[in-house]
Amino acid sequence: MSYKDKKVITIGIVSELTGLSERKIRYYEERKLIYPDRTKGGTRKYSFIDVERLIDIANKMEDGMQTFEIRRQEQKMMKKKEVRDKMLRGQLNAAFNIRK
Amino acid sequence: MSYKDKKVITIGIVSELTGLSERKIRYYEERKLIYPDRTKGGTRKYSFIDVERLIDIANKMEDGMQTFEIRRQEQKMMKKKEVRDKMLRGQLNAAFNIRK
DNA sequence: CGTGTAAGGAATTCTGACACG
DNA sequence: CGTGTAAGGAATTCTGACACG
Numbered sequence A, B: 001m002s003y004k005d006k007k008v009i010t011i012g013i014v015s016e017l018t019g020l021s022e023r024k025i026r027y028y029e030e031r032k033l034i035y036p037d038r039t040k041g042g043t044r045k046y047s048f049i050d051v052e053r054l055i056d057i058a059n060k061m062e063d064g065m066q067t068f069e070i071r072r073q074e075q076k077m078m079k080k081k082e083v084r085d086k087m088l089r090g091q092l093n094a095a096f097n098i099r100k
Numbered sequence C, D: 001c002g003t004g005t006a007a008g009g010a011a012t013t014c015t016g017a018c019a020c021g
Helices: A011-018 A022-030 A048-062 A067-099 B011-018 B022-030 B048-062 B067-099
Strands: none
Touching: A011 A022, A011 A048, A022 A048, A048 A067, B011 B022, B011 B048, B022 B048, B048 B067
């Protein structure tokens, strides 16, 4: 796992990096669009990938998309990816079995 | 500038990442071994490179090296790098002048 | 639905100092 | 010299709620 995925940034910095208010950032979490980690004390911690994702979310919100639509769109992408990966694995297995 | 160089991590997280006490981390700054940024409020912000550097410092401290030695050693490395870069630039210029 | 804001409290960080060795 | 700690204050973050639309 690279530095991009390490959850180490507090919400104030994320707010500066993205230009989004802390209120918005917390709200997008409430709407299951983002999943920060927490310190023992309860402070949120984000990764650079989260920051990139928030910027992406912000763009879609500007385009008039609603949070549930963004979430659904994301789930579709994940589904597509899963199917693609499953097929790829199937082909790899087939290729190996042929050799046996 | 990559994510590694972005100063976005607060001292508590850096402490967890490096295993060093906050006291030590602040002390190494006082000794000019590390240079965090600050928020408007005065809270320190570190980069992943700073974290790597702190781990390096910790190792040298364990080896019994003193802070001023670590600083001096670092300055020597920088000096070497400067000379190397200067020579490289000189050769590049020479190569271009030949073509003219 | 998405977001601003005031409210009160808790977690985090800051500095300067004293201590020990 | 390097580091722990108690002290007091300031900056940061948290949650739940009310407001508007």
